[in-house]
Amino acid sequence: MPVRPVRGVGLAASIAVGAVAVCSLLSLASTLVGRSLAERAAGTGDQDNLLVAALVEVATAVPFVxxxxxxxxxxIVWTYRARRNLDAFPGVLPGYSAGWAIAGWLVPFVNFVIPAQVMRDIAQSSLRRGGSGRLVALWWGSWLVFLVGGRWADRVSSREFDRLPESPTLRSEFYDYADHYTASFNRNLLPTLAGLVAGATLIVLIRRISAAQHARMRSGEPYGPVVPGMTVPSPE
Incomplete structure (x- = not known):
């Protein structure tokens, strides 16, 4: 059965995941910049500071997206390839088909559970060491906090921002903007930290699984299912 290289796409996925973590930190920092600019605007009465704060927020949001x-x-591409490789490894009986490596991310509600189950199959079948299940659980739990908490924080912040005066003139109105950025920072702090944990654990999983699968491909172990009566050569 054919096997698919996963190291290259795994490296690319790891870099992209790391970029998401960096961009999420920059987005969180933009709220602190916004608060500082809003407080400066309260002292000077210059609305341009609020415009700069909005531009900073957009400048960090676009790279994040x-x-x-x-x-x-x-x-998704890496997960699909890694899952397909399990079919070529004798003695491996994953619980989910390779199609779920893609569909599990795309089907609503199912995507809260299936990707973690597929990753657990891949990790436990590829890594010949304990603890992979706990690492997958840590990754998925922190990812859900990042995903759900981040969306909640964004919606609350958006509604709060819509209630702010469009053209503030009073000192208190400028401070309303400063309070908004402070509250936004507080709401996004936990999801951002959870995202960093999720990103770090996912990178570890990708690198370990990729290395383990490539090592198995080079070891001389046969590819394909083992059937009764089949002679399995031992690796030299």
Missing amino acids: VAYLAAIGLV
């Missing part, structure tokens, strides 16, 4: 979409695509 690009990195996020790239990471999702690359992780």
Whole structure:
């Protein structure tokens, strides 16, 4: 049965995941910049400071979206290849078919469970060491906090921002913007930290699994299922 290289796409996925983590930190930092500019505007009465704060927020949001979409695509490709390779490894009986490596991310509600199950299959079948299940659980739990918490924080911040005066003139109105950025920072702090944990653990999983699968391909072990009566050569 054919095997698929996973090291190259795994490296690309790891870089994209790392970029998402960096961009999420920059997005969190932009709220602190916004608060500082809003407080400066309260002292000077210059609305241009609020415009700069909005531009900083957009400048950090766009790279995050690009990195996020790239990471999702690359992780799905890597997961599919790694799962297909299990079919060529004798004695491996994964619980989910290779199709779920893609569909599991795309089907609503199912995507809260299946990707973790597929990753657990891949990790436990590829890594010949304990602890892979706990690592997958840590990755998926922190990912859900990042995903759900981040979306909640964005929606609350968006509604809060819509209630702010469009053309503030009073000192208190400028401070309303400063309070908004402070609250936004507080809401996004936990999801951002969870995203860093999720990114780090996912990179570890990708690198370990990729290395393990390539080592098995080079070891001389046969590819394909083992059937009764089949002679399995031992690796030299």
